[in-house]
Amino acid sequence: FQADAIKALLNQAGAPFWQANRPGVLVWLVEQSGGQQRIINAELAPQFYNALNQAAEARGVPLIQPLLDLEELNQIGAADLWDLSIPVIDSASQRYDNGAVLVGKFSQAYDKSWFGQWMLLYRGDRQIEHYRGTELADFFIRGSDLVADRLAADYAVAVNQTQRNNNLTIKFSGIKDHTDYLALSEYLRQVPALKAIQLSHIDGKHCYFSLEGSDDIDQVRALIELNDRLVPSRDDSRDSYLSNQLHYQWLDRS
Incomplete structure (x- = not known):
């Protein structure tokens, strides 16, 4: 498909669209069956993980699955995930380059219905979503919606003319x-949220750009900082933030 043409139509409609460069979401899944709990991924339980991945793809959310190697399983267990032990989950998640962590636990009741719970860890916040229903696919859709709706506030761009x-x-x-x-x-x-980019002037090792951007400066910051070579400068004061002046350091990768 023609990405630019579709993006132009979305702009005209004022509809939101995902920034192409957006963070991945690390997903921990734990199933309880017959009183036993197990951590699963695409290799161990493809029927479950594929259902989640399909729901996530429908919302444009890139997933990261844990390796579940020996080192990892010595660090985190199924009981830790089932109990939603945040300190253990945070520690085990640090080996992955992720923007958010999504934990899902589920089990089937005697009446064949499914019950489960999602926990989203994002930027120091925790969100919980409960589920009880007859279709496990709906549980995975619920989890995908939870993370997509939260990340969209920072990484989905809406242009309202x-x-x-x-x-x-x-x-x-x-x-x-x-x-x-x-x-x-x-x-x-x-970066879709920025347009009409113009170089203002260059002063030694400093470049100044004049940009027409989004009304939401927090979103602009989040989108720019997806580039790991750009970090906020230490002298990026609150005053400059309020006056729509941002300062970033370009990191040397040589």
Whole structure:
């Protein structure tokens, strides 16, 4: 399909769309059957994981599944996940490059209905979602909706043509040469929430851009910071934040 054409139609309608570069979601799944609990992934229980992955793909959420190797299983067990032990889950999740952690636990009752619970860990917050129903697929849809709705607040871009856009001035430090400048410019042009990118001026190793961006500066920050070479500068003060001036450091990868 033609991505640019579809994006243009969404813009005209004011409908939200996902930023292409968005964080993956690490998923821990634990099933209880016959009084026994087990951690599962696509290899151990493809019928369950594939159902979750299908629901996540429908919402545009990229999933990361744990390796469940010996090192990992010595660090976290099925009981830890079933009990939703956040300290253990946080520790085991650190080996993965993820933007959020989703934990799902489920079991089948004697009447063949399913019950389960989802826990989303995102930016220091915890969200809980309970489920009871006849279709396990609905449980996986519930989990996908939980994480998609939460991440969309930061990573789904909606362009409303009736809204006034903010003019942002963004200072980038650490630009050493032409290669750095080209790499930075290319990345900024790939961020849908920013448009009409214009270089204001260059002062030594500092580049200043004038950008027409989203009304939601928190969202703009989140989208820009998906690039691991861009980190907020330590002198990015609260005053500059309020006046629509952001300051980032371009990290050297050479």
